[in-house]
Amino acid sequence: MSARASELPAPEAVLAERDDRRTPAVFLDYDGVLTPIVDRPSDAVMGPEMRRIVSDLARRTSVCVVSGRDRAVVTELMGLDDLIVAGSHGFDIHSPSTGTITHDASSGFEELVEKVTAEVTDGAAAIEGTLVEPKHASVALHYRAVDPARHGEVSDLVDGILAAHPGELRVTPGKFVHEIQPKIDWNKGRAVEHLLGVLDLRGPDVLPVYLGDDVTDEDAFVAPSIADGGLGVLVIDPADAAARETAASAVLADVDAVGRFLDGLAR
Numbered sequence: 001m002s003a004r005a006s007e008l009p010a011p012e013a014v015l016a017e018r019d020d021r022r023t024p025a026v027f028l029d030y031d032g033v034l035t036p037i038v039d040r041p042s043d044a045v046m047g048p049e050m051r052r053i054v055s056d057l058a059r060r061t062s063v064c065v066v067s068g069r070d071r072a073v074v075t076e077l078m079g080l081d082d083l084i085v086a087g088s089h090g091f092d093i094h095s096p097s098t099g100t101i102t103h104d105a106s107s108g109f110e111e112l113v114e115k116v117t118a119e120v121t122d123g124a125a126a127i128e129g130t131l132v133e134p135k136h137a138s139v140a141l142h143y144r145a146v147d148p149a150r151h152g153e154v155s156d157l158v159d160g161i162l163a164a165h166p167g168e169l170r171v172t173p174g175k176f177v178h179e180i181q182p183k184i185d186w187n188k189g190r191a192v193e194h195l196l197g198v199l200d201l202r203g204p205d206v207l208p209v210y211l212g213d214d215v216t217d218e219d220a221f222v223a224p225s226i227a228d229g230g231l232g233v234l235v236i237d238p239a240d241a242a243a244r245e246t247a248a249s250a251v252l253a254d255v256d257a258v259g260r261f262l263d264g265l266a267r
């Protein structure tokens, strides 16, 4: 079910209203949730206070990070290496205690991603301000620093690459980024459902919670465990909330509000 973000309550209010005493299993998106959005992806380093909050929460309950970033990159930006991380939009899942967590879409796309990454890199070289971010299972073409008059060229490049690989790729829009991925039935929502099963977190005493800010996070908000009895939390600037339809059931305004919410969870 979809709602206007500006009409959604805070997650603390949702849990109080439900009188929900279940133990949360927490799934966290990274950019825009654990760190504010910044101009350069490499500058989005998690701050010490959020690091403390996430570490403390992980001592109290299950915490997994589900990011569009490459797994190694998000792990380094967090400065935490003891969390389960599903990188590359949930394709690449790793647990510090058990190693790689495989799933239906774990492999088979490497050659395609390598080829497409090279094509994106070649094409982007002609458009000033673009930034190509290669990942394990996708490639991100950032255009935040591109002159708006040239945004059409960026879209044309993406369309051309899609046309050169009929039926093989999909593109997900993000915040000044085109995420080009293999067209496989896998996403952040599938990753959340998979992790709940693998980690034995299904049951009447568990409250699955997902926090995210971007378009790709909507796949997690509609995942059955989050949408039906769980809690999906959209992080969005109140100034943008009236224009955003979402499947989340609660909202937080920014990274500081995320910190306060996580700090109060599972106590």
Ligand SMILES: O=P(O)(O)OC[C@H]1O[C@H](O[C@H]2O[C@H](CO)[C@@H](O)[C@H](O)[C@H]2O)[C@H](O)[C@@H](O)[C@@H]1O
Binding pocket: 029, 030, 031, 032, 036, 037, 038, 039, 040, 041, 042, 044, 066, 067, 068, 069, 070, 133, 140, 142, 144, 174, 175, 176, 177, 179, 214, 216
């Ligand atoms: O799923 P996430 O962990 O939220 O990652 C989504 C994408 O985040 C990054 O890009 C976005 O954040 C950057 C830093 O704030 C910003 O400069 C960029 O414009 C945003 O699109 C990351 O670089 C991507 O790989 C992620 O897919």
